Amino acid sequence: MNPPILQVEGYGKHFQLHEQNKLIPSSHNVSFTVRAGELTALIGPTGAGKSSVLKGIYRTYLPSAGRILYRDAMGHELDLVLASEHQILELRRREIGFVTQFLHCLPRQATLDVVAQPLFALGVSRDVARQRAAELLSAMKLPERLWSVSPATFSGGERQRVNLARGFIAKPRLLLLDEPTASLDPATAERVIGLIEGLKAEGTAMLAIFHHPETTRRLADQVVELDPPPAVEELLEEIA
Amino acid sequence: MNKILEVRGLSKIYGPGCPQCLESTGPEADTNLCPHCGSVVAIHDVSFDLFEGEILGVMGESGSGKSTVVKTLYFDQAPSSGEAIFFDNDRQYDLFSLNAAQQRWLRNHRFGMVYQNPNLGLNFNISAGGNIAERLLMSDLMDYGAIRERAKALLARTEVLLSRVDDLPKHFSGGMQQRVQIAKALATQPPLLFLDEVTTGLDLSVQARILDLILEIQQELKTAMVVVTHDLGVIRLLTGRAIVMKYGRVIETGLTDQILEDPQHAYTQRLVASAL
Ligand SMILES: Nc1ncnc2c1ncn2[C@@H]1O[C@H](COP(=O)(O)OP(=O)(O)OP(=O)(O)O)[C@@H](O)[C@H]1O
Ligand SMILES: Nc1ncnc2c1ncn2[C@@H]1O[C@H](COP(=O)(O)OP(=O)(O)OP(=O)(O)O)[C@@H](O)[C@H]1O
Ligand SMILES: [Mg+2]
Ligand SMILES: [Mg+2]
Ligand SMILES: [Zn+2]
Numbered sequence: 013m014n015p016p017i018l019q020v021e022g023y024g025k026h027f028q029l030h031e032q033n034k035l036i037p038s039s040h041n042v043s044f045t046v047r048a049g050e051l052t053a054l055i056g057p058t059g060a061g062k063s064s065v066l067k068g069i070y071r072t073y074l075p076s077a078g079r080i081l082y083r084d085a086m087g088h089e090l091d092l093v094l095a096s097e098h099q100i101l102e103l104r105r106r107e108i109g110f111v112t113q114f115l116h117c118l119p120r121q122a123t124l125d126v127v128a129q130p131l132f133a134l135g136v137s138r139d140v141a142r143q144r145a146a147e148l149l150s151a152m153k154l155p156e157r158l159w160s161v162s163p164a165t166f167s168g169g170e171r172q173r174v175n176l177a178r179g180f181i182a183k184p185r186l187l188l189l190d191e192p193t194a195s196l197d198p199a200t201a202e203r204v205i206g207l208i209e210g211l212k213a214e215g216t217a218m219l220a221i222f223h224h225p226e227t228t229r230r231l232a233d234q235v236v237e238l239d240p241p242p243a244v245e246e247l248l249e250e251i252a
Numbered sequence: 253m254n255k256i257l258e259v260r261g262l263s264k265i266y267g268p269g270c271p272q273c274l275e276s277t278g279p280e281a282d283t284n285l286c287p288h289c290g291s292v293v294a295i296h297d298v299s300f301d302l303f304e305g306e307i308l309g310v311m312g313e314s315g316s317g318k319s320t321v322v323k324t325l326y327f328d329q330a331p332s333s334g335e336a337i338f339f340d341n342d343r344q345y346d347l348f349s350l351n352a353a354q355q356r357w358l359r360n361h362r363f364g365m366v367y368q369n370p371n372l373g374l375n376f377n378i379s380a381g382g383n384i385a386e387r388l389l390m391s392d393l394m395d396y397g398a399i400r401e402r403a404k405a406l407l408a409r410t411e412v413l414l415s416r417v418d419d420l421p422k423h424f425s426g427g428m429q430q431r432v433q434i435a436k437a438l439a440t441q442p443p444l445l446f447l448d449e450v451t452t453g454l455d456l457s458v459q460a461r462i463l464d465l466i467l468e469i470q471q472e473l474k475t476a477m478v479v480v481t482h483d484l485g486v487i488r489l490l491t492g493r494a495i496v497m498k499y500g501r502v503i504e505t506g507l508t509d510q511i512l513e514d515p516q517h518a519y520t521q522r523l524v525a526s527a528l
Contacts, residue, residue: 030518031525071507073514097507098253098303101492118467118489119460132471 017217018046024077037241038064044236051218056238109184130182148177168195189220257302262334267291294320305474309491316497318480322446360390364437368449370429381417406435427458
């Protein structure tokens with residue numbers, strides 16, 4: 013078996029909304045392992061907290077409970093729940109990628125540069141980075157006429173491909189994918205699946221949520237099913 | 253990654269101050285004005301670290317003390333108390349215990365500032381090129397030809413038309429004035445840059461190109477920056493970490509996407525929700 017890169021142990025997340033005086037349970041007692049070169053898929057009903065797990069690992073959400081042990085490229089293990097903000101930023105730059113459902117980019121920035129951004133941040137020359145971005149975009153069949161304009165006005169499927177290309181370009185050690193093929197037509201989804209298989213073969217560990225059970229079946233080496241979090245009352249008892 | 257700036261307990265009070273100033277101001281008191289002595293507690297106990305090449309955002313509503321933070325660090329105003337250490341290669345400077353000449357030297361050589369109001373950053377009575385030359389003259393570049401060449405290169409870098417090098421900045425558009433300010437700030441290739449609401453009030457398309465320029469500079473020159481803005485969009489696009497201020501106090505710090513998507517403090521939750 014491939015070596016584990018990520019071990020999530022008893023992860024939990026709830027939101028405390030002060031204004032409404034409300035506690036919203038999001039993920040509860042989630043545990044699993046992700047290994048190099050393998051894809052772990054999260055499944056479960058809507059609201060089960062799948063996206064919240066990915067965001068907790070990436071620290072877009074501050075975890076409420078549990079440990080997230082990550083083994084970095086140097087072989088050091090650190091708990092992402094406790095890691096400093098600078099450590100997290102450095103990992104995001106060098107090792108951990110996230111293809112979210114929404115694309116945030118500079119207004120008016122050309123698609124090619126949006127995709128090349130992670131390589132720019134690693135100090136790769138602009139020409140080389142753009143070249144690599146062009147290769148990925150053609151592999152995903154994004155029409156070349158779109159490369160020099162901003163993705164701001166793109167369709168859902170076009171934007172998703174830009175987002176994916178940006179997630180793939182730096183070949184992260186760990187890639188988090190949140191419904192990456194949801195708005196793609198079957199032929200384009202097929203190409204993306206091919207690229208995911210390629211990255212996996214090169215050793216990238218992946219943690220993914222797929223819209224279609226069929227995609228999970230094809231790509232997942234391991235499936236983790238999440239149950240919806242317990243009601244607020246139970247959660248409060250547990251915290252108390 | 254190395255630390256470039258360490259700020260601890262930075263405070264600035266305008267007015268005489270009194271023993272009750274601190275307890276009667278701040279987020280809980282819902283004011284920065286001391287009811288007992290009339291002083292303004294513009295900032296109190298602001299602390300943060302900045303690393304080389306990092307962009308830190310300072311957010312918060314009008315009057316929360318954002319500009320005061322950068323103005324004290326750039327020596328525009330002396331703080332009432334607090335400490336800031338600037339790490340420059342193998343040297344380190346305790347900013348507020350330096351004498352005036354040493355502070356001026358750092359300002360001219362190692363720091364750069366871009367003000368919201370171009371009036372503060374530019375001399376409107378000399379040409380765009382002259383503004384940059386002025387800053388270069390204060391550093392060590394002395395030869396006239398070399399200074400002019402460098403000024404032109406900087407203006408070209410910030411996309412100011414070279415045909416306008418000899419024009420007065422007061423005849424420029426707001427976006428172009430900001431570009432000249434950025435060129436001027438970059439003249440000495442400082443490792444640390446302060447940007448105060450640089451895109452506020454500009455057209456969206458002009459804003460976009462300036463944001464783009466700032467990011468390019470950060471990646472190319474590895475300049476560390478403190479970006480002050482009340483625009484959450486700018487914060488999201490430019491910064492990796494941010495601090496949230498209210499009535500002079502830091503009420504939350506974190507990774508920028510975390511502050512925007514999982515804000516912890518009631519005030520930040522309201523601030524983010526109202527921007528959606
Ligand atoms: N930023 C947030 N603030 C408040 N509540 C949130 C936030 N993010 C998620 N939640 C809540 O947490 C719960 C789990 O949401 P999450 O998005 O993780 O579910 P999911 O399993 O990904 O669902 P879906 O399949 O619909 O995408 C939901 O009740 C959701 O409303
Ligand atoms: N020279 C001064 N004398 C007295 N009070 C001052 C002075 N300069 C600033 N203040 C006050 O200090 C507080 C903080 O001001 P500051 O300019 O730092 O706010 P800011 O967060 O940058 O606001 P904005 O978003 O409007 O620019 C404000 O209440 C302001 O009125
Ligand atoms: Mg989801
Ligand atoms: Mg201000
Ligand atoms: Zn007082």
